[in-house]
Amino acid sequence: MNQHLRHDHVSSTPVPFIDIGAQRRRLGSKIDEAVTRVLTHCQFVNGPEVTQLEADLAAYTGATHVISCANGTDALVMVLMAKGVGPGDAVFCPSFTFCATASPAARTGATPVFVDVDAATFNMTAASLRQGIATAKRLGLTPKAVVPVDLFGQSADHDAIADVAAAEGLIVIDDAAQSLGATYRGRRLGTFGHATTTSFFPAKPLGCYGDGGAIFTNDAELADTLRSIRVHGQGSDKYDNVRLGLTGRLDTIQAAILIEKLKIFDDEIAARNATAERYKRGLGNVVTVPGIASGNSSVWAQYTIRLPKGCDRDAFAAALKAQGVPTAIYYARSLHQQAAYRGFPVADGGLPVCEALSADVISLPMHAYLDTEAQDRVIAAVHEAVG
Numbered sequence: 447m448n449q450h451l452r453h454d455h456v457s458s459t460p461v462p463f464i465d466i467g468a469q470r471r472r473l474g475s476k477i478d479e480a481v482t483r484v485l486t487h488c489q490f491v492n493g494p495e496v497t498q499l500e501a502d503l504a505a506y507t508g509a510t511h512v513i514s515c516a517n518g519t520d521a522l523v524m525v526l527m528a529k530g531v532g533p534g535d536a537v538f539c540p541s542f543t544f545c546a547t548a549s550p551a552a553r554t555g556a557t558p559v560f561v562d563v564d565a566a567t568f569n570m571t572a573a574s575l576r577q578g579i580a581t582a583k584r585l586g587l588t589p590k591a592v593v594p595v596d597l598f599g600q601s602a603d604h605d606a607i608a609d610v611a612a613a614e615g616l617i618v619i620d621d622a623a624q625s626l627g628a629t630y631r632g633r634r635l636g637t638f639g640h641a642t643t644t645s646f647f648p649a650k651p652l653g654c655y656g657d658g659g660a661i662f663t664n665d666a667e668l669a670d671t672l673r674s675i676r677v678h679g680q681g682s683d684k685y686d687n688v689r690l691g692l693t694g695r696l697d698t699i700q701a702a703i704l705i706e707k708l709k710i711f712d713d714e715i716a717a718r719n720a721t722a723e724r725y726k727r728g729l730g731n732v733v734t735v736p737g738i739a740s741g742n743s744s745v746w747a748q749y750t751i752r753l754p755k756g757c758d759r760d761a762f763a764a765a766l767k768a769q770g771v772p773t774a775i776y777y778a779r780s781l782h783q784q785a786a787y788r789g790f791p792v793a794d795g796g797l798p799v800c801e802a803l804s805a806d807v808i809s810l811p812m813h814a815y816l817d818t819e820a821q822d823r824v825i826a827a828v829h830e831a832v833g
């Protein structure tokens with residue numbers, strides 16, 4: 447094929463929004479061999495790979511205890527159950543996030559109280575958290591827990607939130623579903639707050655080939671309770687259950703896959719950061735590019751820009767699509783704007799930033815296998831669409 451034809455072919459193929467296939471090809475036989483080992487020993491539940499993965503993740507994050515589990519939502523449910531959160535309790539959550547940040551609190555019978563976020567980092571602000579606590583008290587709720595989210599790959603402001611939480615005696619559960627591997631003031635996520643949760647859904651920065659999740663904590667007693675909740679609430683005897691629990695385990699095959707993926711994870715994070723840098727240089731003068739707070743590093747789960755005032759988001763997305771550049775909107779509605787969550791309280795002062803973000807954000811293709819040619823196509827398409 448001559449150079450010219452090849453170029454035409456490449457530029458007409460859509461840029462993948464995320465590219466799980468490219469990672470699969472890179473890992474190749476490593477994954478096949480890992481899965482085959484499980485198929486050989488047949489310990490599909492609680493196999494040796496589960497223990498190995500938990501140890502690898504403990505070493506990676508610095509957390510003392512890692513409890514792998516079925517998904518990132520169950521991870522939050524399990525911590526709330528372990529801490530006895532329930533009716534009458536307020537659980538503070540940002541509203542600009544995925545629904546699974548808040549649904550676990552609601553499912554325990556507690557009341558999610560929605561809090562506003564920062565316009566540059568998209569993460570919960572301590573100021574709005576304080577207002578949310580005042581709102582909860584006025585409503586007769588007991589301020590019980592806060593679930594800061596490390597959104598789109600970037601850590602929340604954990605020190606600021608810890609200060610407010612300590613003053614109010616709140617349990618801090620860090621929802622790092624999108625941000626495992628990110629650092630806050632030089633330290634990887636996994637050891638902030640009382641517990642950190644994550645998800646291994648395939649599209650997350652560290653994804654498996656199905657559903658999976660994990661909980662990180664330095665609290666040995668909490669870790670023991672979580673291990674019991676993970677298996678129906680079992681006590682020392684499997685058939686003498688001491689509390690309510692779930693079928694909350696991670697499959698051995700998924701653990702085996704994650705062990706291989708964790709080995710290349712830092713390399714992938716570096717590739718995502720190189721793409722983010724190029725996007726920033728190419729796009730910073732036409733749209734609002736994401737702000738990374740000083741002291742933070744991101745794993746770029748999403749590259750989410752804000753469109754200039756007057757730029758029609760649907761038309762922008764259609765123009766990019768016509769150039770073979772897919773986009774996605776995380777999140778066109780904040781949680782307090784969705785039917786299932788509309789009935790829950792919002793912090794005094796309202797959530798103006800969440801609402802503004804939901805109106806003007808759009809996410810561009812981002813993954814570790816986006817070559818510079820594809821990055822430049824994205825940049826050119828954005829310039830053309832903004833006009």
Ligand SMILES: *Cc1c(COP(=O)(O)O)cnc(C)c1O
Pocket residue numbers: 517518519520543544546547595621623624644645646647657658659
């Ligand atoms: C994906 C996600 C979850 C839930 O993870 P699952 O594994 O899909 O249950 C929770 N919180 C946030 C912020 C997420 O992005």
